[in-house]
Amino acid sequence: MHSRSSVRKALSAPICALLLVFACLPTGRQAGSARPGDENQCIACHSQASGRAGEVAGLHLKSSHAKQGCQSCHGGDPSQQEKLRAHSGGFISAPDRAETLAMCGRCHSSALREFERSRHFPESRNIPRLDCAECHGTHTVGNPPETFGYVALCTSCHGLEYLPELPEPVTQMLALTDDLQDAVRVAERQNRPLSADFITGRRRLRRNIAEIVHSTDLQSGLPRAPDILRRGESLKAMVK
Ligand code: HEC
Numbered sequence: 001m002h003s004r005s006s007v008r009k010a011l012s013a014p015i016c017a018l019l020l021v022f023a024c025l026p027t028g029r030q031a032g033s034a035r036p037g038d039e040n041q042c043i044a045c046h047s048q049a050s051g052r053a054g055e056v057a058g059l060h061l062k063s064s065h066a067k068q069g070c071q072s073c074h075g076g077d078p079s080q081q082e083k084l085r086a087h088s089g090g091f092i093s094a095p096d097r098a099e100t101l102a103m104c105g106r107c108h109s110s111a112l113r114e115f116e117r118s119r120h121f122p123e124s125r126n127i128p129r130l131d132c133a134e135c136h137g138t139h140t141v142g143n144p145p146e147t148f149g150y151v152a153l154c155t156s157c158h159g160l161e162y163l164p165e166l167p168e169p170v171t172q173m174l175a176l177t178d179d180l181q182d183a184v185r186v187a188e189r190q191n192r193p194l195s196a197d198f199i200t201g202r203r204r205l206r207r208n209i210a211e212i213v214h215s216t217d218l219q220s221g222l223p224r225a226p227d228i229l230r231r232g233e234s235l236k237a238m239v240k
Pocket residue numbers: 041042043045046049053070071074075076077078079080081082083086087092093094
């Protein structure tokens with residue numbers, strides 16, 4: 001099995017198609033954010049920082065969360081210019097698995113509920129086997145490294161040692177997600193615009209795949225696979 005960090009390095013998630021569906025609820029913590037127009041000091045300082053602290057700022061600004069400040073996940077006070085003051089209050093520097101789930105689940109509550117019912121979250125011990133960031137990345141959500149693929153991620157556990165392989169239709173759905181991501185990347189590189197139909201269709205497809213993967217529910221998932229695969233193939237044809 002891969003270590004948490006090695007899985008994490010390669011990973012992340014979906015590409016650009018705008019996702020407007022899920023609930024994103026503002027919470028108390030965001031009340032401490034800089035007002036519109038104010039400069040976010042987390043980003044201002046981190047963009048100048050060297051090493052990982054600076055690299056992270058660059059990645060974040062290219063991710064789907066670019067409009068959510070650093071504080072929306074890490075807490076802290078984005079109006080402070082001084083590091084110690086900014087890294088204060090409810091600041092979370094290095095979340096463990098449970099904290100990561102809570103962090104992401106504040107805005108993505110339906111994904112969290114699905115995940116909590118899954119075989120990746122065994123109730124017996126209440127210790128999750130995975131967290132959101134291991135599949136989606138942290139600062140690269142929506143803009144994963146080119147080396148990332150769901151098929152490779154899942155088969156880094158499934159099919160090894162005591163875990164049986166995933167059923168073929170599940171692997172096909174994951175391959176489809178990877179293919180669509182590659183196709184979108186190519187289209188963006190060639191400055192080819194994506195049609196509104198493609199964007200909507202892909203958003204629905206991802207939601208449907210996510211429902212199955214988040215909940216690891218094969219019983220209700222497998223019967224839905226043929227329709228998902230068919231829709232995915234037509235999306236692939238649209239973006240060629
Ligand atoms: C004045 C500069 C500055 C500001 C402002 C700042 N940081 Fe940092 N931050 C750093 C530096 C430099 C590091 C690298 C580690 C170190 O030197 O402590 C760091 C490290 C971190 C880390 C890694 C964990 C740790 O504690 O080392 C996180 C997470 C982080 N910052 C988030 C934030 C957030 C969120 C904000 C805004 C609320 C923020 N930072 C504001 C300079 C800053």
